[in-house]
Amino acid sequence: MTTETHAPDAALARLTELDQRVLLHPHRPLTMTETLMLVRGEGCRLWDAAGNEYLDAAAGLALCQIGHGNRDVAAAAATQIGELEYWPTFWEYSNPRAVELAVRLAELAPLEEPKVFFASGGSEGIEAAMRMARLYHSTRGNPERSIVLARECGYHGVGYGSGSLTGFDDFHRGFEPMLPDVAHLTPPWACRPELFGGEDPTDFCVRELERTIERLGAGRIAAFVAEPVMGVAGMVTPPPDYWPRIGALLREHGILLIADEVVTGFGRTGHWFASERYGLRPDLIVTAKGITSGYVPLGAVLIAGPVAAELDRGPDGFPIGYTYSGHPTACAVAMANLDLIEARGLVARATELGELILAGLAPLAELQLVVEVRGAGAMLAVELSRETGAGEEVGNVVGRAIRREHAVLVRPQGAVLSIAPPLVMSDAQARRLIEAVSDVVGRLDSEGAVA
Ligand code: PLP
Numbered sequence: 001m002t003t004e005t006h007a008p009d010a011a012l013a014r015l016t017e018l019d020q021r022v023l024l025h026p027h028r029p030l031t032m033t034e035t036l037m038l039v040r041g042e043g044c045r046l047w048d049a050a051g052n053e054y055l056d057a058a059a060g061l062a063l064c065q066i067g068h069g070n071r072d073v074a075a076a077a078a079t080q081i082g083e084l085e086y087w088p089t090f091w092e093y094s095n096p097r098a099v100e101l102a103v104r105l106a107e108l109a110p111l112e113e114p115k116v117f118f119a120s121g122g123s124e125g126i127e128a129a130m131r132m133a134r135l136y137h138s139t140r141g142n143p144e145r146s147i148v149l150a151r152e153c154g155y156h157g158v159g160y161g162s163g164s165l166t167g168f169d170d171f172h173r174g175f176e177p178m179l180p181d182v183a184h185l186t187p188p189w190a191c192r193p194e195l196f197g198g199e200d201p202t203d204f205c206v207r208e209l210e211r212t213i214e215r216l217g218a219g220r221i222a223a224f225v226a227e228p229v230m231g232v233a234g235m236v237t238p239p240p241d242y243w244p245r246i247g248a249l250l251r252e253h254g255i256l257l258i259a260d261e262v263v264t265g266f267g268r269t270g271h272w273f274a275s276e277r278y279g280l281r282p283d284l285i286v287t288a289k290g291i292t293s294g295y296v297p298l299g300a301v302l303i304a305g306p307v308a309a310e311l312d313r314g315p316d317g318f319p320i321g322y323t324y325s326g327h328p329t330a331c332a333v334a335m336a337n338l339d340l341i342e343a344r345g346l347v348a349r350a351t352e353l354g355e356l357i358l359a360g361l362a363p364l365a366e367l368q369l370v371v372e373v374r375g376a377g378a379m380l381a382v383e384l385s386r387e388t389g390a391g392e393e394v395g396n397v398v399g400r401a402i403r404r405e406h407a408v409l410v411r412p413q414g415a416v417l418s419i420a421p422p423l424v425m426s427d428a429q430a431r432r433l434i435e436a437v438s439d440v441v442g443r444l445d446s447e448g449a450v451a
Helices: 003-022 071-084 096-108 122-139 160-165 201-216 242-252 274-278 328-343 346-366 391-406 427-442
Strands: 038-042 045-048 053-056 115-119 147-151 182-185 221-226 256-260 284-287 299-303 370-376 379-384 411-413 416-419
Touching: 053 427, 071 328, 096 115, 096 299, 096 328, 115 122, 122 160, 122 221, 122 256, 122 284, 122 299, 147 201, 182 201, 201 221, 201 242, 242 256, 328 346, 346 370, 346 379, 346 427, 379 391, 379 427, 391 411, 391 416, 391 427, 416 427
Parallel strands: 147 182, 147 221, 221 256, 256 284
Antiparallel strands: 038 045, 045 053, 115 299, 284 299, 370 379, 379 416, 411 416
Protein backbone atom coordinates (compact mmCIF):
# COMPACT_ATOMS: atom_id res chain seq x y z
CA MET A 1 0.00 0.00 0.00
CA THR A 2 1.14 3.56 -0.68
CA THR A 3 1.67 6.09 2.05
CA GLU A 4 -1.43 8.00 0.80
CA THR A 5 -3.70 5.03 1.39
CA HIS A 6 -2.25 4.63 4.84
CA ALA A 7 -2.59 8.30 5.74
CA PRO A 8 -6.38 8.43 6.30
CA ASP A 9 -6.21 5.25 8.41
CA ALA A 10 -3.43 6.71 10.50
CA ALA A 11 -5.34 9.98 10.89
CA LEU A 12 -8.45 8.07 11.92
CA ALA A 13 -6.50 5.97 14.40
CA ARG A 14 -5.07 9.15 15.89
CA LEU A 15 -8.49 10.80 16.12
CA THR A 16 -9.93 7.70 17.75
CA GLU A 17 -7.12 7.57 20.26
CA LEU A 18 -7.57 11.27 21.11
CA ASP A 19 -11.30 10.76 21.37
CA GLN A 20 -10.82 8.09 24.02
CA ARG A 21 -8.30 10.20 25.90
CA VAL A 22 -9.86 13.65 25.86
CA LEU A 23 -13.57 13.52 25.09
CA LEU A 24 -16.01 12.72 27.88
CA HIS A 25 -18.91 11.14 26.00
CA PRO A 26 -22.42 11.06 27.41
CA HIS A 27 -23.44 7.47 28.16
CA ARG A 28 -20.30 5.76 26.91
CA PRO A 29 -19.19 2.96 29.22
CA LEU A 30 -15.44 2.34 29.54
CA THR A 31 -16.05 -1.16 28.22
CA MET A 32 -17.06 0.31 24.88
CA THR A 33 -13.99 0.32 22.69
CA GLU A 34 -15.58 1.04 19.33
CA THR A 35 -15.76 4.60 18.00
CA LEU A 36 -17.89 5.52 15.01
CA MET A 37 -16.43 8.73 13.62
CA LEU A 38 -19.11 10.30 11.41
CA VAL A 39 -17.90 12.89 8.95
CA ARG A 40 -20.63 13.64 6.41
CA GLY A 41 -24.37 13.55 5.93
CA GLU A 42 -26.80 14.06 3.09
CA GLY A 43 -30.52 13.46 3.48
CA CYS A 44 -30.85 10.17 5.36
CA ARG A 45 -27.35 9.02 4.47
CA LEU A 46 -24.28 9.32 6.67
CA TRP A 47 -20.65 8.45 6.06
CA ASP A 48 -17.97 7.58 8.58
CA ALA A 49 -14.30 8.53 8.35
CA ALA A 50 -13.47 5.20 6.73
CA GLY A 51 -15.94 5.88 3.92
CA ASN A 52 -18.68 3.48 5.06
CA GLU A 53 -22.24 4.58 4.35
CA TYR A 54 -25.13 4.29 6.82
CA LEU A 55 -28.88 4.83 6.63
CA ASP A 56 -30.02 7.13 9.41
CA ALA A 57 -33.26 5.86 10.97
CA ALA A 58 -32.63 7.60 14.28
CA ALA A 59 -32.41 11.23 13.07
CA GLY A 60 -29.49 11.66 15.45
CA LEU A 61 -31.32 11.98 18.75
CA ALA A 62 -34.73 12.10 17.02
CA LEU A 63 -34.35 15.63 15.72
CA CYS A 64 -33.23 15.80 12.12
CA GLN A 65 -36.61 16.35 10.42
CA ILE A 66 -35.20 17.80 7.14
CA GLY A 67 -32.27 15.39 6.69
CA HIS A 68 -28.55 16.08 6.84
CA GLY A 69 -26.36 18.49 4.94
CA ASN A 70 -29.03 20.89 3.73
CA ARG A 71 -27.48 23.79 1.79
CA ASP A 72 -30.41 26.19 2.25
CA VAL A 73 -29.97 26.00 6.00
CA ALA A 74 -26.22 26.43 5.68
CA ALA A 75 -26.81 29.53 3.52
CA ALA A 76 -29.30 31.00 6.03
CA ALA A 77 -26.75 30.55 8.83
CA ALA A 78 -23.93 32.08 6.74
CA THR A 79 -26.05 35.08 5.75
CA GLN A 80 -27.05 35.79 9.33
CA ILE A 81 -23.51 35.37 10.64
CA GLY A 82 -22.37 37.83 7.98
CA GLU A 83 -25.03 40.35 9.08
CA LEU A 84 -25.20 39.99 12.85
CA GLU A 85 -24.09 36.71 14.37
CA TYR A 86 -25.20 37.45 17.92
CA TRP A 87 -26.67 39.97 20.25
CA PRO A 88 -28.70 39.23 23.39
CA THR A 89 -32.44 39.79 23.76
CA PHE A 90 -32.08 40.93 27.36
CA TRP A 91 -33.62 44.30 28.36
CA GLU A 92 -34.67 46.45 25.41
CA TYR A 93 -32.51 44.58 22.88
CA SER A 94 -34.08 42.55 20.12
CA ASN A 95 -33.34 41.33 16.61
CA PRO A 96 -35.52 40.67 13.57
CA ARG A 97 -34.85 36.91 13.40
CA ALA A 98 -35.94 36.34 17.01
CA VAL A 99 -39.13 38.34 16.43
CA GLU A 100 -39.93 36.58 13.14
CA LEU A 101 -39.43 33.16 14.68
CA ALA A 102 -41.48 34.03 17.77
CA VAL A 103 -44.35 35.19 15.55
CA ARG A 104 -44.16 32.01 13.52
CA LEU A 105 -44.09 29.76 16.56
CA ALA A 106 -46.96 31.68 18.13
CA GLU A 107 -49.00 31.05 14.96
CA LEU A 108 -48.18 27.35 14.93
CA ALA A 109 -48.68 26.68 18.65
CA PRO A 110 -52.00 25.20 19.77
CA LEU A 111 -52.20 27.83 22.52
CA GLU A 112 -54.28 30.91 23.19
CA GLU A 113 -52.36 34.14 22.40
CA PRO A 114 -48.99 32.66 23.24
CA LYS A 115 -45.69 34.30 23.99
CA VAL A 116 -42.32 32.71 23.24
CA PHE A 117 -39.22 32.44 25.40
CA PHE A 118 -36.02 31.15 23.81
CA ALA A 119 -33.50 28.74 25.34
CA SER A 120 -30.57 26.78 23.93
CA GLY A 121 -32.03 23.29 24.16
CA GLY A 122 -34.53 21.03 25.86
CA SER A 123 -33.15 20.92 29.40
CA GLU A 124 -32.90 24.69 29.54
CA GLY A 125 -36.44 25.02 28.20
CA ILE A 126 -37.75 22.67 30.89
CA GLU A 127 -35.85 24.59 33.59
CA ALA A 128 -37.47 27.79 32.37
CA ALA A 129 -40.94 26.21 32.17
CA MET A 130 -40.63 24.92 35.74
CA ARG A 131 -39.72 28.39 36.92
CA MET A 132 -42.58 29.88 34.93
CA ALA A 133 -45.10 27.50 36.49
CA ARG A 134 -43.95 28.36 40.01
CA LEU A 135 -43.70 32.09 39.27
CA TYR A 136 -47.20 32.06 37.76
CA HIS A 137 -48.70 30.66 40.98
CA SER A 138 -46.51 32.82 43.16
CA THR A 139 -47.52 36.01 41.32
CA ARG A 140 -51.16 35.02 41.78
CA GLY A 141 -50.67 34.76 45.52
CA ASN A 142 -50.07 30.99 45.74
CA PRO A 143 -46.33 30.62 46.42
CA GLU A 144 -46.98 27.32 48.20
CA ARG A 145 -47.80 25.73 44.83
CA SER A 146 -44.27 24.46 44.28
CA ILE A 147 -44.59 20.72 43.60
CA VAL A 148 -44.08 19.52 40.04
CA LEU A 149 -45.49 16.16 38.97
CA ALA A 150 -43.75 14.08 36.33
CA ARG A 151 -43.73 10.39 35.38
CA GLU A 152 -41.46 7.43 35.86
CA CYS A 153 -39.48 6.85 32.64
CA GLY A 154 -40.26 10.36 31.48
CA TYR A 155 -37.21 12.22 30.14
CA HIS A 156 -36.89 15.96 30.53
CA GLY A 157 -33.15 16.56 30.42
CA VAL A 158 -30.31 16.73 32.88
CA GLY A 159 -30.28 20.13 34.57
CA TYR A 160 -30.92 19.82 38.29
CA GLY A 161 -34.54 20.88 37.83
CA SER A 162 -35.17 19.09 34.54
CA GLY A 163 -33.06 16.13 35.69
CA SER A 164 -35.14 15.84 38.85
CA LEU A 165 -38.24 15.57 36.67
CA THR A 166 -36.57 12.90 34.53
CA GLY A 167 -37.98 9.66 35.90
CA PHE A 168 -35.04 7.27 35.55
CA ASP A 169 -32.97 6.33 38.63
CA ASP A 170 -29.81 6.21 36.52
CA PHE A 171 -29.99 9.96 36.06
CA HIS A 172 -30.22 10.55 39.83
CA ARG A 173 -27.88 7.95 41.32
CA GLY A 174 -24.65 9.54 42.52
CA PHE A 175 -26.03 13.03 41.91
CA GLU A 176 -28.32 13.28 44.94
CA PRO A 177 -29.86 15.21 46.46
CA MET A 178 -32.09 16.00 43.52
CA LEU A 179 -34.62 18.81 43.68
CA PRO A 180 -37.30 18.38 46.35
CA ASP A 181 -40.98 18.89 45.56
CA VAL A 182 -41.02 16.53 42.59
CA ALA A 183 -43.29 13.48 42.49
CA HIS A 184 -43.28 10.78 39.81
CA LEU A 185 -46.38 8.94 38.61
CA THR A 186 -46.85 5.77 36.56
CA PRO A 187 -46.45 6.11 32.78
CA PRO A 188 -49.28 4.88 30.53
CA TRP A 189 -47.11 2.09 29.11
CA ALA A 190 -50.03 -0.12 28.14
CA CYS A 191 -48.06 -3.18 26.99
CA ARG A 192 -46.59 -3.55 30.51
CA PRO A 193 -49.63 -4.74 32.50
CA GLU A 194 -47.46 -5.38 35.57
CA LEU A 195 -47.36 -1.60 36.09
CA PHE A 196 -51.12 -1.43 36.60
CA GLY A 197 -51.81 -4.52 38.70
CA GLY A 198 -54.07 -5.86 35.98
CA GLU A 199 -56.22 -2.69 35.93
CA ASP A 200 -56.94 -0.69 32.80
CA PRO A 201 -53.87 1.59 32.34
CA THR A 202 -55.82 4.85 32.06
CA ASP A 203 -58.10 4.00 35.02
CA PHE A 204 -54.99 3.23 37.07
CA CYS A 205 -53.15 6.42 36.06
CA VAL A 206 -56.19 8.65 36.64
CA ARG A 207 -56.85 7.14 40.08
CA GLU A 208 -53.16 7.48 40.99
CA LEU A 209 -53.23 11.15 39.98
CA GLU A 210 -56.43 11.72 42.00
CA ARG A 211 -54.85 10.14 45.06
CA THR A 212 -51.61 12.08 44.60
CA ILE A 213 -53.52 15.36 44.41
CA GLU A 214 -55.48 14.36 47.52
CA ARG A 215 -52.33 13.37 49.41
CA LEU A 216 -50.18 16.38 48.49
CA GLY A 217 -53.00 18.90 48.28
CA ALA A 218 -53.95 20.64 45.02
CA GLY A 219 -52.91 23.92 46.63
CA ARG A 220 -49.31 22.73 46.73
CA ILE A 221 -48.98 21.51 43.14
CA ALA A 222 -47.71 23.87 40.44
CA ALA A 223 -47.60 21.73 37.34
CA PHE A 224 -47.61 18.35 35.66
CA VAL A 225 -44.82 17.85 33.11
CA ALA A 226 -45.10 15.16 30.48
CA GLU A 227 -44.14 14.11 26.98
CA PRO A 228 -47.29 13.46 24.89
CA VAL A 229 -45.45 10.39 23.52
CA MET A 230 -42.58 9.24 25.75
CA GLY A 231 -39.43 9.30 23.66
CA VAL A 232 -36.53 8.04 25.76
CA ALA A 233 -38.74 5.44 27.46
CA GLY A 234 -39.10 3.93 23.96
CA MET A 235 -41.73 5.82 21.96
CA VAL A 236 -44.48 4.96 24.44
CA THR A 237 -47.83 6.01 22.97
CA PRO A 238 -50.69 6.75 25.39
CA PRO A 239 -54.10 5.03 25.25
CA PRO A 240 -56.64 7.35 23.53
CA ASP A 241 -58.51 8.20 26.77
CA TYR A 242 -55.35 8.97 28.80
CA TRP A 243 -54.77 12.63 27.89
CA PRO A 244 -58.42 13.77 27.89
CA ARG A 245 -58.96 12.32 31.38
CA ILE A 246 -55.61 13.42 32.87
CA GLY A 247 -55.98 16.89 31.33
CA ALA A 248 -59.49 17.35 32.76
CA LEU A 249 -58.30 16.39 36.25
CA LEU A 250 -55.39 18.84 36.09
CA ARG A 251 -57.63 21.68 34.96
CA GLU A 252 -60.14 20.94 37.69
CA HIS A 253 -57.38 21.47 40.28
CA GLY A 254 -55.66 24.48 38.71
CA ILE A 255 -52.50 22.48 37.97
CA LEU A 256 -50.63 23.74 34.89
CA LEU A 257 -49.87 21.25 32.14
CA ILE A 258 -46.38 21.54 30.65
CA ALA A 259 -46.19 19.51 27.43
CA ASP A 260 -42.61 18.46 26.81
CA GLU A 261 -42.63 18.43 23.00
CA VAL A 262 -38.86 18.46 22.66
CA VAL A 263 -39.06 15.30 20.53
CA THR A 264 -42.70 15.34 19.42
CA GLY A 265 -42.75 18.93 18.13
CA PHE A 266 -42.34 20.15 14.57
CA GLY A 267 -44.05 17.37 12.70
CA ARG A 268 -42.57 14.27 14.27
CA THR A 269 -45.95 12.68 15.08
CA GLY A 270 -47.69 13.90 11.91
CA HIS A 271 -48.89 17.14 13.52
CA TRP A 272 -46.95 20.31 14.20
CA PHE A 273 -47.36 19.44 17.87
CA ALA A 274 -48.39 16.10 19.39
CA SER A 275 -50.63 18.07 21.77
CA GLU A 276 -52.97 18.44 18.78
CA ARG A 277 -52.83 14.76 17.99
CA TYR A 278 -53.75 13.68 21.52
CA GLY A 279 -56.07 16.54 22.50
CA LEU A 280 -53.82 17.98 25.22
CA ARG A 281 -54.61 21.54 26.26
CA PRO A 282 -51.23 22.56 27.63
CA ASP A 283 -50.43 25.84 29.37
CA LEU A 284 -46.80 25.66 28.30
CA ILE A 285 -45.10 23.74 25.50
CA VAL A 286 -41.37 23.12 25.62
CA THR A 287 -39.67 22.59 22.26
CA ALA A 288 -36.11 22.13 20.98
CA LYS A 289 -34.55 19.54 18.62
CA GLY A 290 -36.75 19.65 15.48
CA ILE A 291 -37.04 23.44 15.71
CA THR A 292 -33.69 23.60 13.86
CA SER A 293 -33.49 19.90 12.88
CA GLY A 294 -30.40 19.95 15.08
CA TYR A 295 -28.38 22.18 12.75
CA VAL A 296 -27.64 24.51 15.67
CA PRO A 297 -28.79 24.34 19.30
CA LEU A 298 -32.08 26.08 20.09
CA GLY A 299 -35.05 25.62 22.39
CA ALA A 300 -38.28 27.54 22.78
CA VAL A 301 -40.93 27.63 25.49
CA LEU A 302 -44.36 28.49 24.12
CA ILE A 303 -46.47 30.04 26.87
CA ALA A 304 -50.26 30.42 26.78
CA GLY A 305 -51.30 34.07 27.08
CA PRO A 306 -52.94 33.84 30.52
CA VAL A 307 -49.75 32.32 31.98
CA ALA A 308 -47.42 34.67 30.12
CA ALA A 309 -49.37 37.64 31.47
CA GLU A 310 -48.29 36.73 35.01
CA LEU A 311 -44.58 36.34 34.30
CA ASP A 312 -43.24 39.81 33.65
CA ARG A 313 -45.16 41.92 36.16
CA GLY A 314 -42.20 42.42 38.51
CA PRO A 315 -39.82 45.42 38.41
CA ASP A 316 -37.24 43.36 36.47
CA GLY A 317 -39.80 41.87 34.04
CA PHE A 318 -39.34 38.12 33.61
CA PRO A 319 -36.27 37.81 35.77
CA ILE A 320 -34.29 35.04 34.03
CA GLY A 321 -32.69 34.66 30.64
CA TYR A 322 -30.01 32.67 28.87
CA THR A 323 -27.08 34.24 27.05
CA TYR A 324 -28.31 32.61 23.86
CA SER A 325 -32.04 33.42 24.29
CA GLY A 326 -33.12 34.68 20.88
CA HIS A 327 -29.73 34.02 19.22
CA PRO A 328 -30.10 35.56 15.73
CA THR A 329 -28.20 32.81 13.90
CA ALA A 330 -30.08 30.01 15.68
CA CYS A 331 -33.37 31.77 14.90
CA ALA A 332 -32.40 32.24 11.23
CA VAL A 333 -31.61 28.53 11.00
CA ALA A 334 -34.94 27.67 12.64
CA MET A 335 -36.79 29.84 10.09
CA ALA A 336 -35.02 28.10 7.20
CA ASN A 337 -35.78 24.73 8.77
CA LEU A 338 -39.48 25.56 9.21
CA ASP A 339 -39.60 26.82 5.61
CA LEU A 340 -38.32 23.42 4.46
CA ILE A 341 -40.71 21.47 6.69
CA GLU A 342 -43.58 23.45 5.16
CA ALA A 343 -42.36 23.49 1.56
CA ARG A 344 -41.73 19.75 1.50
CA GLY A 345 -44.90 18.84 3.37
CA LEU A 346 -42.89 17.00 6.02
CA VAL A 347 -45.63 17.06 8.65
CA ALA A 348 -47.89 15.02 6.37
CA ARG A 349 -44.88 12.95 5.31
CA ALA A 350 -44.34 11.93 8.93
CA THR A 351 -47.77 10.29 8.95
CA GLU A 352 -47.26 8.61 5.58
CA LEU A 353 -43.76 7.40 6.39
CA GLY A 354 -44.82 6.24 9.85
CA GLU A 355 -47.70 4.24 8.40
CA LEU A 356 -45.43 2.63 5.81
CA ILE A 357 -42.83 1.62 8.40
CA LEU A 358 -45.41 0.51 10.96
CA ALA A 359 -47.18 -1.69 8.38
CA GLY A 360 -43.83 -3.18 7.35
CA LEU A 361 -42.80 -3.97 10.92
CA ALA A 362 -46.24 -5.08 12.13
CA PRO A 363 -45.67 -8.80 11.31
CA LEU A 364 -42.86 -8.81 13.91
CA ALA A 365 -45.51 -8.57 16.63
CA GLU A 366 -46.30 -12.24 15.92
CA LEU A 367 -42.85 -13.29 17.14
CA GLN A 368 -42.60 -14.69 20.64
CA LEU A 369 -39.78 -12.35 21.65
CA VAL A 370 -41.55 -9.21 20.43
CA VAL A 371 -43.86 -7.55 22.93
CA GLU A 372 -45.25 -4.77 20.77
CA VAL A 373 -44.73 -2.84 17.55
CA ARG A 374 -46.08 0.71 17.87
CA GLY A 375 -45.84 4.18 16.45
CA ALA A 376 -47.17 7.70 16.37
CA GLY A 377 -46.29 9.27 13.03
CA ALA A 378 -42.54 8.94 12.58
CA MET A 379 -41.90 7.94 16.22
CA LEU A 380 -41.84 4.16 16.10
CA ALA A 381 -40.73 1.30 18.30
CA VAL A 382 -40.29 -2.44 18.44
CA GLU A 383 -40.45 -3.48 22.08
CA LEU A 384 -38.58 -6.72 22.69
CA SER A 385 -39.03 -9.25 25.48
CA ARG A 386 -37.05 -8.57 28.66
CA GLU A 387 -37.10 -12.35 29.26
CA THR A 388 -34.22 -13.29 26.94
CA GLY A 389 -30.74 -13.93 28.35
CA ALA A 390 -29.84 -10.31 27.49
CA GLY A 391 -32.50 -8.83 29.81
CA GLU A 392 -32.80 -5.04 29.42
CA GLU A 393 -29.71 -5.07 27.15
CA VAL A 394 -31.57 -6.86 24.38
CA GLY A 395 -32.19 -3.61 22.48
CA ASN A 396 -28.46 -2.94 22.39
CA VAL A 397 -27.71 -6.42 21.08
CA VAL A 398 -30.27 -6.10 18.30
CA GLY A 399 -29.50 -2.44 17.50
CA ARG A 400 -25.78 -3.14 17.12
CA ALA A 401 -26.45 -6.11 14.86
CA ILE A 402 -28.69 -3.95 12.67
CA ARG A 403 -25.85 -1.45 12.32
CA ARG A 404 -23.14 -4.05 11.81
CA GLU A 405 -24.99 -6.22 9.33
CA HIS A 406 -27.15 -3.68 7.50
CA ALA A 407 -25.47 -0.30 8.11
CA VAL A 408 -28.77 1.06 9.40
CA LEU A 409 -28.81 3.27 12.50
CA VAL A 410 -31.71 2.84 14.92
CA ARG A 411 -31.72 3.71 18.62
CA PRO A 412 -31.75 0.98 21.25
CA GLN A 413 -33.36 2.11 24.52
CA GLY A 414 -33.37 -0.72 27.04
CA ALA A 415 -35.55 -3.46 25.58
CA VAL A 416 -36.95 -1.12 22.95
CA LEU A 417 -35.65 -0.41 19.47
CA SER A 418 -36.68 3.14 18.70
CA ILE A 419 -36.98 4.39 15.15
CA ALA A 420 -37.25 8.08 14.28
CA PRO A 421 -36.25 8.60 10.65
CA PRO A 422 -35.53 11.99 9.17
CA LEU A 423 -38.89 12.97 7.65
CA VAL A 424 -37.27 13.17 4.20
CA MET A 425 -36.71 9.39 4.17
CA SER A 426 -37.82 7.89 0.83
CA ASP A 427 -40.10 4.87 0.52
CA ALA A 428 -37.16 2.82 -0.78
CA GLN A 429 -35.06 3.76 2.24
CA ALA A 430 -37.99 2.94 4.53
CA ARG A 431 -38.22 -0.51 2.93
CA ARG A 432 -34.50 -1.03 3.52
CA LEU A 433 -35.01 -0.09 7.16
CA ILE A 434 -37.95 -2.50 7.51
CA GLU A 435 -35.91 -5.31 5.96
CA ALA A 436 -32.94 -4.66 8.25
CA VAL A 437 -35.00 -4.55 11.44
CA SER A 438 -37.14 -7.54 10.44
CA ASP A 439 -34.12 -9.63 9.52
CA VAL A 440 -32.25 -9.08 12.79
CA VAL A 441 -35.26 -9.17 15.14
CA GLY A 442 -36.38 -12.35 13.39
CA ARG A 443 -33.09 -14.01 14.34
CA LEU A 444 -33.17 -12.99 18.03
CA ASP A 445 -33.13 -16.10 20.21
CA SER A 446 -34.14 -16.74 23.79
CA GLU A 447 -30.51 -16.44 24.91
CA GLY A 448 -30.67 -12.82 23.82
CA ALA A 449 -28.31 -13.37 20.90
CA VAL A 450 -28.82 -12.78 17.19
CA ALA A 451 -28.40 -16.17 15.56
N1 PLP B 1 -37.19 16.59 26.89
C1 PLP B 1 -37.26 15.52 26.09
C2 PLP B 1 -38.58 14.88 25.84
C3 PLP B 1 -36.10 15.01 25.50
O1 PLP B 1 -36.15 13.90 24.74
C4 PLP B 1 -34.87 15.66 25.75
C5 PLP B 1 -33.63 15.16 25.14
O2 PLP B 1 -33.58 14.11 24.56
C6 PLP B 1 -34.85 16.77 26.60
C7 PLP B 1 -36.03 17.22 27.15
C8 PLP B 1 -33.56 17.45 26.92
O3 PLP B 1 -33.13 18.16 25.83
P1 PLP B 1 -31.56 18.58 25.69
O4 PLP B 1 -30.79 17.33 25.59
O5 PLP B 1 -31.58 19.45 24.47
O6 PLP B 1 -31.23 19.37 26.92
